[in-house]
Amino acid sequence: MEQFDIVIIGSGPAGLAAALEIEQSGLKQIIIERENRAGGILKQCIHDGFGLHRFKKRLTGPEYAELFLKRVIEKKIPIYKNTFVTEIIEMENKSYRLTLVNSEKSLFEIEAKALILANGCRERTAKQVFIQGTRPAGVYTAGTAQYFTNILGYLPCKKCVILGSGDIGLIMARRLTLEGAKVVGVYEVKDTPSGLSRNIAQCLDDFDIPLYLSKTVTKIHGDKRVEAVTVQKVDLNLNQIPGTEEIIACDGLILSVGLVPENELAKSLGVELDTHTKGPMVNQSLMTSKEGIFSCGNALHVHDLVDFVSESAEIAAKGGIRFVQNKGEEELIHVEFDEKSFLYIVPQKINLLDIEENIHFYFRSKKVLKNVSVVIRTGDTIIFKKFYHNMKPPEMETISVNLKNVLQNKEICFELKEGVST
Amino acid sequence: MKKMICIVCPKGCEMQVDVNDGISVVTGNACIRGKEFAINEILHPMRTFQSTVKTIFPELPMIPIKTDDVVPKEYLFQIIEEIAGIEIKDKLKCGDIIIQNILGTSVNIVSTVDMYLYF
Ligand SMILES: Cc1cc2nc3c(=O)[nH]c(=O)nc-3n(C[C@H](O)[C@H](O)[C@H](O)COP(=O)(O)OP(=O)(O)OC[C@H]3O[C@@H](n4cnc5c(N)ncnc54)[C@H](O)[C@@H]3O)c2cc1C
Ligand code: SF4
Numbered sequence: 001m002e003q004f005d006i007v008i009i010g011s012g013p014a015g016l017a018a019a020l021e022i023e024q025s026g027l028k029q030i031i032i033e034r035e036n037r038a039g040g041i042l043k044q045c046i047h048d049g050f051g052l053h054r055f056k057k058r059l060t061g062p063e064y065a066e067l068f069l070k071r072v073i074e075k076k077i078p079i080y081k082n083t084f085v086t087e088i089i090e091m092e093n094k095s096y097r098l099t100l101v102n103s104e105k106s107l108f109e110i111e112a113k114a115l116i117l118a119n120g121c122r123e124r125t126a127k128q129v130f131i132q133g134t135r136p137a138g139v140y141t142a143g144t145a146q147y148f149t150n151i152l153g154y155l156p157c158k159k160c161v162i163l164g165s166g167d168i169g170l171i172m173a174r175r176l177t178l179e180g181a182k183v184v185g186v187y188e189v190k191d192t193p194s195g196l197s198r199n200i201a202q203c204l205d206d207f208d209i210p211l212y213l214s215k216t217v218t219k220i221h222g223d224k225r226v227e228a229v230t231v232q233k234v235d236l237n238l239n240q241i242p243g244t245e246e247i248i249a250c251d252g253l254i255l256s257v258g259l260v261p262e263n264e265l266a267k268s269l270g271v272e273l274d275t276h277t278k279g280p281m282v283n284q285s286l287m288t289s290k291e292g293i294f295s296c297g298n299a300l301h302v303h304d305l306v307d308f309v310s311e312s313a314e315i316a317a318k319g320g321i322r323f324v325q326n327k328g329e330e331e332l333i334h335v336e337f338d339e340k341s342f343l344y345i346v347p348q349k350i351n352l353l354d355i356e357e358n359i360h361f362y363f364r365s366k367k368v369l370k371n372v373s374v375v376i377r378t379g380d381t382i383i384f385k386k387f388y389h390n391m392k393p394p395e396m397e398t399i400s401v402n403l404k405n406v407l408q409n410k411e412i413c414f415e416l417k418e419g420v421s422t
Numbered sequence: 423m424k425k426m427i428c429i430v431c432p433k434g435c436e437m438q439v440d441v442n443d444g445i446s447v448v449t450g451n452a453c454i455r456g457k458e459f460a461i462n463e464i465l466h467p468m469r470t471f472q473s474t475v476k477t478i479f480p481e482l483p484m485i486p487i488k489t490d491d492v493v494p495k496e497y498l499f500q501i502i503e504e505i506a507g508i509e510i511k512d513k514l515k516c517g518d519i520i521i522q523n524i525l526g527t528s529v530n531i532v533s534t535v536d537m538y539l540y541f
Contacts (some may be wrong), residue, residue, distance in 0.1 A: 030473060037540055045471070046472050046474060046486035046488075046534065048470050048472060048488065049432065052431050052432065058470065060472055060486060060488055061486075062516075062532045062535045063533050063534050063535075064484050066516060066535065066536055066539060069539055070536070070539065073539060150474055150484070150486065151484060152483075152484070153476065153483060176500050178473065178498060179473075179502070180502075196432055196434055197427045197434035197436070198427055198428070198429040198431075198432060198434040200427070201426070201427040201429050201434070202469070206469070206495065231426045239452070264508070305432055347429040384473060390436075395432070395433075395434075406483075418423050
């Protein structure tokens with residue numbers, strides 16, 4: 001059985017960035033990818049806007065992925081493509097045994113001292129949103145519609161309604177319109193859009209596609225194929241308002257109702273999950289509750305910008321390298337936060353025995369806020385404060401703080417204070 | 423007065439443009455690129471463009487393409503028509519030109535994949 005120091009699961013931007021980091025350490029690694037091509041979701045994200053932070057350039061998804069893939073190929077980092085992980089078990093010696101299957105070798109096993117879960121996220125489907133009616137053909141998630149249009153090359157529908165104002169739905173509204181389909185409108189159950197403002201502007205406003213807030217799809221009509229949908233207004237508590245139903249003829253319903261970290265592998269390994277992010281709980285080196293198992297990218301929490309996906313992968317890779325080279329001790333404390341203000345904060349835990357370097361925190365606010373300060377407190381002392389003019393749940397924020405010699409009573413707490421900075 | 427969202431970076435600043443005696447005053451932008459965008463947006467809105475084209479290769483039947491710079495916003499649908507019949511018969515690298523000077527804009531349609539990385 002072949003032995004590896006680190007096995008990476010997933011060859012999206014997270015997996016590729018992790019591999020390049022590990023390569024510098026000389027450790028033995030492999031990437032496992034279930035698809036026939038590396039690059040992950042970026043292969044189908046043909047629009048631009050990637051890499052603005054990291055490369056100060058407006059790259060398309062495939063271009064961003066290739067900057068990493070090219071180096072992975074040059075460095076001869078091995079990737080098993082078309083390969084599925086069927087089982088991972090923890091061995092007595094604390095290493096992990098993976099059962100893999102592919103057409104070349106059929107069923108085979110490998111062993112790893114550390115694992116990096118870089119297996120991305122999945123889309124919420126029609127099953128997870130409550131809509132009446134049958135499930136005729138023509139109901140797609142936005143990512144599936146994107147795959148059909150951009151990879152396979154055919155239009156999934158001619159006239160569609162988009163449910164949910166997530167970024168993929170907005171991007172697809174523009175793409176389908178340019179390809180000749182009619183997008184009747186984007187319906188969002190909440191009273192604020194969930195996608196980035198720039199995507200509302202450049203994908204909807206540019207093409208006069210209406211965005212309806214506080215409205216949702218309540219029924220799908222049609223036997224074999226979607227023929228129409230019923231849309232309805234909702235009140236502030238998201239209850240449907242009777243008498244506001246409206247039937248809209250269309251041959252497609254595209255769902256852009258959110259992404260969830262792909263957490264099945266993590267779950268099967270017994271990794272502790274965060275109810276806020278739906279991904280694993282991690283410490284600052286992105287190690288999960290299972291020693292030697294790391295998580296990064298969209299598998300950890302859903303990112304809107306790929307630049308931070310790559311950054312998190314590098315942090316996880318460094319953590320993995322250190323773990324393999326000298327398993328460190330852990331003394332963990334929870335990162336406390338005000339649940340009324342924040343949707344989530346990653347990492348959820350701090351290892352007090354490893355706080356030499358700056359810690360990168362990733363978080364989202366729970367609602368749209370103006371003029372607020374993020375405050376990090378330990379005991380009665382404020383150790384960090386940053387002012388924000390605007391804070392919106394669709395836009396993940398990051399801060400980098402050094403906690404060395406400052407934590408009192410082994411406590412750290414994030415708070416949001418309203419009002420203009422002083 | 424015109425309100426607009428800057429689309430240059432993901433921050434998406436909400437800007438306001440006041441034109442007084444032909445001079446545009448931009449507010450709300452967090453950086454200089456927002457101001458440039460706002461002034462252009464009033465004079466002549468420009469956009470980037472991305473799509474896909476067919477190839478003869480079974481390994482990659484479709485490849486993504488883009489314009490290598492911004493083009494006038496009103497050209498987007500015309501560009502889609504221009505590229506509709508294209509079939510790529512040679513292996514391309516990222517940035518290789520597929521159509522030069524599209525619609526006289528001095529902007530090119532280029533490949534956004536390096537096909538050599540895949541087969
Ligand atoms: C449609 C869409 C539009 C986006 N638009 C933008 C944008 O405009 N700008 C921007 O900066 N960011 C954007 N993003 C965000 C960014 O692209 C993603 O956050 C990023 O691709 C996530 O990278 P990842 O490596 O974590 O996951 P992925 O890219 O999803 O990669 C995960 C990989 O793991 C593989 N995998 C999964 N499970 C297994 C398994 N069990 N065994 C083996 N392999 C497995 C998958 O096949 C895949 O290749 C967008 C995301 C989406 C989905
Ligand atoms: S003004 Fe600057 S910071 Fe604001 S969205 Fe535009 S480019 Fe980004």
